[in-house]
Amino acid sequence: MEEWQLAQGFSYSGIVSKLRNEPNRRDLAVIYSKSPAAAAGVFTQNRVAAAPVHICRERVPSSKIHGIVICSGNANACTGDQGMADARRMTELAANKLGCQPDQFLVCSTGVIGRPLPMAIMEAGIPSAVDRLSADKAGLNDAAHAILTTDTVIKVATRKLMLGQDRICITGFAKGAAMIGPNMATMLGFVMTDASVDPKDLQMILRNSVEHTFNCISVEGHTSTNDTVLILANGRGEPLSGERLQQFAMAVQEVCSELSRGIASDAEGAKHLVIIDVVGTRTDAEAKTVAKTIADSALVKTAIFGADPNWGRVVSAAGYSGVIFEEKDLSLTMGPTLLYERGRPLPFDAKIASAYLRDNRTVHLKLTFTLGEGKCTFYTCDLTDEYVRLNADYTT
Amino acid sequence: MEEWQLAQGFSYSGIVSKLRNEPNRRDLAVIYSKSPAAAAGVFTQNRVAAAPVHICRERVPSSKIHGIVICSGNANACTGDQGMADARRMTELAANKLGCQPDQFLVCSTGVIGRPLPMAIMEAGIPSAVDRLSADKAGLNDAAHAILTTDTVIKVATRKLMLGQDRICITGFAKGAAMIGPNMATMLGFVMTDASVDPKDLQMILRNSVEHTFNCISVEGHTSTNDTVLILANGRGEPLSGERLQQFAMAVQEVCSELSRGIASDAEGAKHLVIIDVVGTRTDAEAKTVAKTIADSALVKTAIFGADPNWGRVVSAAGYSGVIFEEKDLSLTMGPTLLYERGRPLPFDAKIASAYLRDNRTVHLKLTFTLGEGKCTFYTCDLTDEYVRLNADYTT
CATH class of the missing domain: 3.60.70.12 (L-amino peptidase D-ALA esterase/amidase)
Incomplete structure (x- = not known):
């Protein structure tokens, strides 16, 4: 201990x-x-x-x-x-x-x-x-x-x-x-x-x-x-x-932050911890809305489980989050690779992008908007066949 | 043909x-x-x-x-x-x-x-x-x-x-x-x-x-x-x-309805078609919000896949839909069985309830509220391990 x-x-x-x-x-x-x-x-x-x-x-x-x-x-x-x-x-x-x-x-x-x-x-x-x-x-x-x-x-x-x-x-x-x-x-x-x-x-x-x-x-x-x-x-x-009081408040937030990262890291069933960084929205609340929508998308989460760099699902999830933006306001990076820049898809090596997802337990998605100073860091995990099995017969 | x-x-x-x-x-x-x-x-x-x-x-x-x-x-x-x-x-x-x-x-x-x-x-x-x-x-x-x-x-x-x-x-x-x-x-x-x-x-x-x-x-x-x-x-x-014009409009809606039921029935990967009936909300829009929230819950959908009558997940999904209600306003029926009546759980035979889910391809969830005349019928499917496999490697 x-x-x-x-x-x-x-x-x-x-x-x-x-x-x-x-x-x-x-x-x-x-x-x-x-x-x-x-x-x-x-x-x-x-x-x-x-x-x-x-x-x-x-x-x-x-x-x-x-x-x-x-x-x-x-x-x-x-x-x-x-x-x-x-x-x-x-x-x-x-x-x-x-x-x-x-x-x-x-x-x-x-x-x-x-x-x-x-x-x-x-x-x-x-x-x-x-x-x-x-x-x-x-x-x-x-x-x-x-x-x-x-x-x-x-x-x-x-x-x-x-x-x-x-x-x-x-x-x-x-x-x-x-x-x-x-x-x-x-x-x-x-x-x-x-x-x-x-x-x-x-x-x-x-x-x-x-x-x-x-x-x-x-x-x-x-x-x-x-x-x-x-x-x-x-x-x-x-x-x-x-x-x-302010110093105390900061310390309380640090304790809560460490505990919540501990929860996100203890991902049974999950094979990946996914960190979603959203920056450049009008407000922090908008950034959180975008991040949470991506974190809750079964299509994004299964793609990460399968090491499939199907980045369109991420952009699409941002699109239905309810936050108002135009495609040219958005760029997306997956790990070290810029995939989508201000509304335009960039050529990328699918094998290298897939290897990034396959070989790292912690993967980063970063969405950069051009709308303001809002930001949020959000944690989630992938959706695996083990999740389905474990949840399919919980009470019986 | x-x-x-x-x-x-x-x-x-x-x-x-x-x-x-x-x-x-x-x-x-x-x-x-x-x-x-x-x-x-x-x-x-x-x-x-x-x-x-x-x-x-x-x-x-x-x-x-x-x-x-x-x-x-x-x-x-x-x-x-x-x-x-x-x-x-x-x-x-x-x-x-x-x-x-x-x-x-x-x-x-x-x-x-x-x-x-x-x-x-x-x-x-x-x-x-x-x-x-x-x-x-x-x-x-x-x-x-x-x-x-x-x-x-x-x-x-x-x-x-x-x-x-x-x-x-x-x-x-x-x-x-x-x-x-x-x-x-x-x-x-x-x-x-x-x-x-x-x-x-x-x-x-x-x-x-x-x-x-x-x-x-x-x-x-x-x-x-x-x-x-x-x-x-x-x-x-x-x-x-x-x-x-009104007769014509009705016929257009019938055509759209038949097509949309056709889509919901053609459920590859899925083992169940799930019909969610919500009645008794203040408005039709509220009923639809509740129904869609349940239809989108991975926990509800995996439970149905596993023939697990874990009805608490359905009630809980209604609870976070954003529609305002008290527990006593809600009753839930799964197929022929009333499970939850105006905020109180009822005793039920888990084996019979599980058999209902296991033995029927089409299953019904009915949520009855006491708030008004709003209603909605919504169609979804269960979440299976096959869904995860098929979605995990789509582009690569």
């Missing part, structure tokens, strides 16, 4: 509750802050949100959160009133055991949609997970494992910084969006810091960070019912402001 | 020009009307439109069109100024041979993007195709074959109707969107009628028909650079109006 710097005042656990019905698979995590913490959250934009998302939305931003309980294997989504009651009960079980109020706990789930949560397992598991809370790296490691679904490795990132006399630390962990994403590709992220931050500032900082990091990765364009990123800040004393 | 009723005054040909480099594959078609015809067109909404699309847009609506020349195997898209010159030259070659003006001809192409059109083949092929023009069914059959790419069968539809004393006929043919769509899933459709219709009315009727037919099928959500539907009406005398 690499050397992690941990935010102070937090403890963690991750246990085998048997929710997943796999003998040695950790599937239930608790995060706990002894002091009440400021908390903020960013959630899925899906109209069909899982029960835990509804509960979290009710409870953040807040200045009094003590922790988060997370289960993997069941999404508790499309589960109606019972699902809401079950999610509330999960927070109650953690809070009762720790001597705080249920509404001082947050809750997340990831897994299959539309199945009732087996509450007997939660009734036994959550108190047991609380018993194992640990402030050391082993505890964090267990929690980071317990939230995984199809991920092959844990994703942890940490930053420390000096703000005047104060040393503060930001510790995060996350799960993917593993590229074959049978679990609805749900993304969960948790960021803990010992800084003192006003809840409103924390919410703004988290939203901005997510926009530039977790919202710039895509698997197949299917927005999960459960996507959640939460941040807890348990520092005491005067909340950060001015220059210090 | 089934008994077709043909619109009067049109002739057709489809020849082997060797554009496709396959010895017996027809790849160049000409449609010709001896009388100048009213013409209208509906085109791709992709910002990157192929050269022939630009040419057609310049020339319709019109009251003086004599014909259409169509090649398959090369899209003439992303080909810059040379592509525009080549598309114009195609119309000139047909017009010169037939003694009319170049701008009295329209042009379409379908195939690989970004490759210059081999004009030597067109210079020889187009006059030769004109030489073969024939007003009988064999000519239409040849033309319908020459426009195909990955389609396995031709799609032809015809309607005759009596408007007062006048017998009129509407004849159409089309190519897919064959479900594996390596050719950018380009859809081309041609409708010929011997009715007399004002060009403006013709344009309005065609746009409305396409919206309810060709725009309600989807393969992988990738809007082609070349999609085109053209209609020619070569009747003389007083243009249709009032009740007669």
Whole structure:
């Protein structure tokens, strides 16, 4: 395990509750802050949100959160009133055991949609997970494992910084969006810091960070019912402001960026990590729209899987993104090769271009527009026959 | 060949020009009307439109069109100024041979993007195709074959109707969107009628028909650079109006509907035709948005391929479609089984639900909302490993 710097005042656990019905698979995590913490959250934009998302939305931003309980294997989504009651009960079980109020706990789930949560397992598991809370790296490691679904490795990132006399630390962990994403590709992220931050500032900082990091990765364009990123800040004393708050915000974005790159890199099923750079649009939002449309194109993704330099599919996907441009406004580079320049196709050696796709696990597409200063970097993967096989029989 | 009723005054040909480099594959078609015809067109909404699309847009609506020349195997898209010159030259070659003006001809192409059109083949092929023009069914059959790419069968539809004393006929043919769509899933459709219709009315009727037919099928959500539907009406005398015009419009929509169902049914690679019925949204447009989002979800389409009744993916796709609703507004039926009722999951037998998907080539998903009277029927297919294989190495 690499050397992690941990935010102070937090403890963690991750246990085998048997929710997943796999003998040695950790599937239930608790995060706990002894002091009440400021908390903020960013959630899925899906109209069909899982029960835990509804509960979290009710409870953040807040200045009094003590922790988060997370289960993997069941999404508790499309589960109606019972699902809401079950999610509330999960927070109650953690809070009762720790001597705080249920509404001082947050809750997340990831897994299959539309199945009732087996509450007997939660009734036994959550108190047991609380018993194992640990402030050391082993505890964090267990929690980071317990939230995984199809991920092959844990994703942890940490930053420390000096703000005047104060040393503060930001510790995060996350799960993917593993590229074959049978679990609805749900993304969960948790960021803990010992800084003192006003809840409103924390919410703004988290939203901005997510926009530039977790919202710039895509698997197949299917927005999960459960996507959640939460941040807890348990520092005491005067909340950060001015220059210090900005330094803190930058560090939070760095942690989120490292976690999201970790998710995009852990591409099960996928054979390529695809980095899509779009520059020169009118706005950053336009660049992101173009990049996401390309990232979601099955035709682009199968071509990259097959090492087929079929660049017309990329230009065509940009064309139906909804962003207004003329063909002469656009040039396209695939790796080292300029293929399309201001609306004109350039002659190229198809064998060399194909070899670039075949021989590199990470491939770059760069689209350059002549419309302005907008830009975006987006991460996705290719679409493989393994993706189809793995997703074709997930629940049965 | 089934008994077709043909619109009067049109002739057709489809020849082997060797554009496709396959010895017996027809790849160049000409449609010709001896009388100048009213013409209208509906085109791709992709910002990157192929050269022939630009040419057609310049020339319709019109009251003086004599014909259409169509090649398959090369899209003439992303080909810059040379592509525009080549598309114009195609119309000139047909017009010169037939003694009319170049701008009295329209042009379409379908195939690989970004490759210059081999004009030597067109210079020889187009006059030769004109030489073969024939007003009988064999000519239409040849033309319908020459426009195909990955389609396995031709799609032809015809309607005759009596408007007062006048017998009129509407004849159409089309190519897919064959479900594996390596050719950018380009859809081309041609409708010929011997009715007399004002060009403006013709344009309005065609746009409305396409919206309810060709725009309600989807393969992988990738809007082609070349999609085109053209209609020619070569009747003389007083243009249709009032009740007669409405009867005519209905018949045009029927022809388009039959052609679009033909495209959706000719699903190479695909193992299932999926019919998505959405009812009870506020507007028809909302219903279509929900249906198209589900039709474009790789997770839904792989689940159907695998006979996995993973209905949460369908509900979740509705949730991120952008249409505003609450979970309690939605119920979902898969074939005969109600799975989700007003926000609550219902118990069901997974084996029976899986058998429904496995044993039927055509499967139905019905989403019922409680918001209004909006509705839409949409056609798509499943996502198979064969789709990935066929699309992974198309150009190389």
